[in-house]
Amino acid sequence: MPTLDTEYTFRNWDRSLVCKPQHFYQPETEEEVIEIVRNVSRAGGTARTVGAGHSWSPLVITDDTLLNLDHLSRLVAVDAERRQVTIQAGIRIKELNALLPQHGLAMANLGSIAEQSIAGAISTGTHGTGLRFGSLSTQIVGMNLVTAGGRLLQISADKQPELMAAARVSLGALGVITQVTIQCVKAFNLYLHAEPRPFDEVLRRIDTLLQENDRVRLYWFPGTHVIYVMTLNHTDQAITPRQPIIEWFNNVALRHDLMALLIRAGHRLPDLVDKINQFEAKVGFVEENQVARSDHILNIPMPPRHQESEYAVPVENTAEAVRLTRKIIEENNYKVTVPVEVRFVAADEDMLSPAYRRAICYIGAYTYSEHFAQPFFEGFESAMKGLDGRPHWGKRHSLTTAEAQQVYPMFDRFNEIRKELDPAGTFANSYLRGLFG
DSSP: OOOEESSOOEEOTTSOOEEOOSEEEOOSSHHHHHHHHHHHHHTTOOEEEESSOOOSSOSSOOSSEEEEOTTOOOEEEEETTTTEEEEETTOBHHHHHHHGGGGTEEOSOOOSOOOSBHHHHHHTTOOOOBTTSOOGGGGEEEEEEEEGGGEEEEEETTTOHHHHHHHTTOTTOSOEEEEEEEEOEEOOEEEEEEEEEEHHHHHHTHHHHHHHOSEEEEEEOTTOSEEEEEEEEEEOSOOOOOOHHHHHIIIIIIIIIIHHHHHHHHHHOGGGHHHHHHHHHHHHSOOEEEEEEHHHHHOOOOOOSOEEEEEEEEGGGHHHHHHHHHHHHHHTTOOOOSOEEEEEEOOBOOTTOTTBTSOEEEEEEEESOSTTHHHHHHHHHHHHHTTTOEEOTTSOOOOOHHHHHHHOTTHHHHHHHHHHHOTTOTTOOHHHHHHHO
């Protein structure tokens, strides 16, 4: 049995969620995970799993048993012919990014942040951008899942397609993922072009931008009239020579440290927020051209701490969703000091994926200030739900069971599978019991 820590207190990334589990384990082998789950099941207890704690929704909150898989991060196998890599599920994405190029491989797409564990990222539907690419979960073709009672299931997309469609984005409700097999691609470079463009022009041309580019990412600072347009395309061009001092200035000094300082200043001096945002847009939203390894382009430095709500709306509703978000901020005079982020994802077949069977646009509404976070997110959610939106499972949201049944066609089937694998609710917490019953 791995070391038990009864003094551990969990705090998520921005410290908005806190819990003190009775038992905290960091198993080092799959066998230890099986033993922990078996003992929890026998005692009639509950267990949740935590990775980097990067979620804003209370998925891991528990007063019983909490597992962290940071010690399960080893490479299991590489199938060079199929370009598949099997890895233990606790590996952080930044560690995976360092490992894959050693085998000439890369993930087909990545999200903005590389701090999450691979299991946590797929379980919450974490995504990148690009209408030709699915969420990270779609790259998983096999996994090991420890279910209630300590039963080990070895699932493959070929042999158990329905179970895989449930297990990829599972919210941790089916069991503990201990190992995943990733369908990788040949390592590749991306050409990044970024420039500010007029707000209305970008929204008028959104369809063209999506058609002409592999990946598109948009940022808009409230109080400004430009959208920062980033296009990212596959290229055979040579990597742009690295300039460490300039990279440090742009990514650390300018886009993190200065941004954090200005965010805090805007919180204390709300009347200056528009001027602060305009300054940030002017110094940060500059034209940029760069060729680099895919993960170096797709991942960005960790932003300053903030609150997030993010919704996936049908891609045809993109322009309306962005305009509604701007309207909510401006009409209520919310002093938002963090840019609104817009990304795009291809349709998939994962039961609880926000991209289930439809191409989507993700709209991210972020704020540092807690003064208006609740009404801001409530108004944002209401507007996005009106556009047939589905929330990102790892962000702040208030989706009810009835709403989930309405927007997720496979919600009830997923719940049936959950009950089959976990009839006693070993992997439930108050959030999941409220969602699934």
